[in-house]
Amino acid sequence: MFVQVLANVFSVKVLLSIIGGVAAGISIGAMPGLTSVMGIALLMPLTFTMDSTSGLMVLIGEFVGAIYGGSITAILINTPGTPSAAATVLDGYPMTKKGQAARALGISTVSSFTGGIISGLFLILIAPKLAEVALKFSAPETFALALFGISIIASISGKSILKGLMSGFFGIMLSLIGIDNITGYTRFTFGSAFLMKGLTFIPVLVGLFAMSQCFISIEDLREQVKITEKITHTMPSKEDMKIILPTIIRGGITGTFIGIVPGAGGDISAFISYDMEKRLSKHPELFGTGLPEAIAAPESSNNGTTGGALIPLLTLGIPGDGNTAVMLGALMVHNLVPGPQLFVEQPLVVNSLFLGFMLANVCMLVMGLSCIKLFTKIVSIPKVILVPIIMVMCVVGAYAIDNAFSDIVLMFVFGVIGYFMIKGGYPLSPIVLALILGPMAEGNFRRSLVMSHGSYAIFFTHPIAFVFILIAIVSFVFPIVKQARENRKEKGAGK
Amino acid sequence: MKKVSACIAITMIALSVLLILVASTYPAANQGVPGPGFFPTLLGIGVIALSFGQLLVQRHEADIQVRLFCKENVPVFITMGLLVVYFLVLKYLGFRIATPLFLIAVMRLFQVKKWSVCILTAVLTTVCTYLVFSTLLSVQLPYGIF
Numbered sequence: 001m002f003v004q005v006l007a008n009v010f011s012v013k014v015l016l017s018i019i020g021g022v023a024a025g026i027s028i029g030a031m032p033g034l035t036s037v038m039g040i041a042l043l044m045p046l047t048f049t050m051d052s053t054s055g056l057m058v059l060i061g062e063f064v065g066a067i068y069g070g071s072i073t074a075i076l077i078n079t080p081g082t083p084s085a086a087a088t089v090l091d092g093y094p095m096t097k098k099g100q101a102a103r104a105l106g107i108s109t110v111s112s113f114t115g116g117i118i119s120g121l122f123l124i125l126i127a128p129k130l131a132e133v134a135l136k137f138s139a140p141e142t143f144a145l146a147l148f149g150i151s152i153i154a155s156i157s158g159k160s161i162l163k164g165l166m167s168g169f170f171g172i173m174l175s176l177i178g179i180d181n182i183t184g185y186t187r188f189t190f191g192s193a194f195l196m197k198g199l200t201f202i203p204v205l206v207g208l209f210a211m212s213q214c215f216i217s218i219e220d221l222r223e224q225v226k227i228t229e230k231i232t233h234t235m236p237s238k239e240d241m242k243i244i245l246p247t248i249i250r251g252g253i254t255g256t257f258i259g260i261v262p263g264a265g266g267d268i269s270a271f272i273s274y275d276m277e278k279r280l281s282k283h284p285e286l287f288g289t290g291l292p293e294a295i296a297a298p299e300s301s302n303n304g305t306t307g308g309a310l311i312p313l314l315t316l317g318i319p320g321d322g323n324t325a326v327m328l329g330a331l332m333v334h335n336l337v338p339g340p341q342l343f344v345e346q347p348l349v350v351n352s353l354f355l356g357f358m359l360a361n362v363c364m365l366v367m368g369l370s371c372i373k374l375f376t377k378i379v380s381i382p383k384v385i386l387v388p389i390i391m392v393m394c395v396v397g398a399y400a401i402d403n404a405f406s407d408i409v410l411m412f413v414f415g416v417i418g419y420f421m422i423k424g425g426y427p428l429s430p431i432v433l434a435l436i437l438g439p440m441a442e443g444n445f446r447r448s449l450v451m452s453h454g455s456y457a458i459f460f461t462h463p464i465a466f467v468f469i470l471i472a473i474v475s476f477v478f479p480i481v482k483q484a485r486e487n488r489k490e491k492g493a494g495k
Numbered sequence: 496m497k498k499v500s501a502c503i504a505i506t507m508i509a510l511s512v513l514l515i516l517v518a519s520t521y522p523a524a525n526q527g528v529p530g531p532g533f534f535p536t537l538l539g540i541g542v543i544a545l546s547f548g549q550l551l552v553q554r555h556e557a558d559i560q561v562r563l564f565c566k567e568n569v570p571v572f573i574t575m576g577l578l579v580v581y582f583l584v585l586k587y588l589g590f591r592i593a594t595p596l597f598l599i600a601v602m603r604l605f606q607v608k609k610w611s612v613c614i615l616t617a618v619l620t621t622v623c624t625y626l627v628f629s630t631l632l633s634v635q636l637p638y639g640i641f
Contacts (some may be wrong), residue, residue, distance in 0.1 A: 045501050049632040162549050166507060169542045173514060180531040187531055218571045221605055384605040388598050396624055400634040408582055416575065420597060423501035442534045454527015
């Protein structure tokens, strides 16, 4: 198996896919306004005709690259390219102001690489074990798991949980369109043959995450990224390496475990690691003035979440955030159903993904240290040119799935819906999460009741299912209580 | 933001009512196993409750100014219109003709003043996209009637 995996990953096609994915990821991540989710949604159509390993490596490369890429503009122009790099701004930009931009970029690159590698090691160690446990799951456990996945919506809802839940319920509503997989009854098709097979997942994703973002970008076309810093030698010095090594190991481990928890992504882990490092530091008062460890902590942590987030995705089929939700769609396009069966049926693909993930991190390190000038040039492409090109990519991407014009229309409709939802403060990630997990929850709920002849006790007599239902209730209620407390505090402070 | 949010909540209520009405026509439960209308009904009730909750909650929230249907948004809506036109003509003119025309139109709308930049970007984007998708990935992009 090991030799097969090596041969599979070290083929020219897969290596080029990794390089292409990482390069695209760094470029997209570095551009403020373009998110890693948008990048994955845009690149996905390019992978349709590729073999599954190559296709998925493009997306994993993009994911790894984009989380790192966000730090480039965070350090150089005080604007994080992605939310994950928001904590990097705190010390990255002050270091640039001291005239040490290259030093900051070097620290960020090495930290991101190490964080990614640590999370990759955890992915390789934990995922197969977790998949073994998950293999024992039947319908009640799978329903409870899907319910747990849906309950995460409360924690990824951002400022308004109510709006997040509405987005999530809207996603489940959309998932109901088409043939009911238990009775074969057609639902909400209104006689349309196009709706019979349900909404095509990819155009919906491209519309929600890429096209809507284009519409938002049009509003501030004149905002242009200008990088004036001269960047020369980016490799961190031995002294810096000594300072940051313990920090990046801590950050990588923290990021991995935060990444495993669905709903908590790179932005949260970066701030947690930054805060942790500040508490551990002998000179916390200097944080915010451009300290090497204060750049290393968030950067190792946010890249640590990448491997962590892949663990529940690959082993349980539960996407924890927008990135992994879109990636789940990509796995399905390649006829790979994420979950424990994937480890039994496609061990070559799974092991190739593990190795490919590590290689993507190596590729990110090499590109980050050697091609930083090129990426700063790409970031400087004016929005007035970039936005129309992305729009064409959205159209072609939606069309490429089935060569169907109806998919272009679907993508556009969801682009417009996404635009208005963003304007109204409704988060989009819950829609995707619910779109995937809704049918999984409904189907397994009814299948469980078929198994028990209509008795709801089945959900309480299966211990794993019962535990997951309890966790789902906690993960649903906890963010609501937390937000209510925060609101009360804010009101109290206001008075 | 309140107005936009309220419009979305009201649309959600209308959608949910439709959902419940349609779901009520579906087969009923069989031997304790819920029918195809069970989940949609449950969901519809949930969305209605959440939407009313949102309408109530936002009355006590401070409003955030959202730019919608104002001068800054005009290019957004014109672009949406141009996209619709692009989809309509794509079938007849084909990808190779409709795409550069669309790109030039959008860039001019975005006030790219130099025609040379518009034309060069449009042609290069079309050629590259066509080569990648059509030649490299074997995706049949629309040929049109020409």
